[in-house]
Amino acid sequence: MLPADSMVPIGWVAVGQPVRILPPEDHAGIRAVQQNQDFPGSFFGLDRPADGKSLMPTISERFGRGLGRDSNDPQI
Structure with a gap:
């Protein structure tokens, strides 16, 4: 705040x-x-991976779905 x-x-x-x-x-x-x-948990409901891998692929996918896009959309 x-x-x-x-x-x-x-x-x-x-x-x-x-x-x-x-x-x-x-x-x-x-x-x-x-x-x-706990930004990933608070905002995205995701746990931080124990192996230290990036959450960005999962987060980006969620944003894409939220915007109504998926991997089958034509590239611009």
């Missing part, structure tokens, strides 16, 4: 509680905040 007088510049991210507003290139800072949160 952002305080009433907060501003997040375009392209930046607001993460954590209390909130931290970070530039998009601050990967380490963003990761440090998100690492202690």
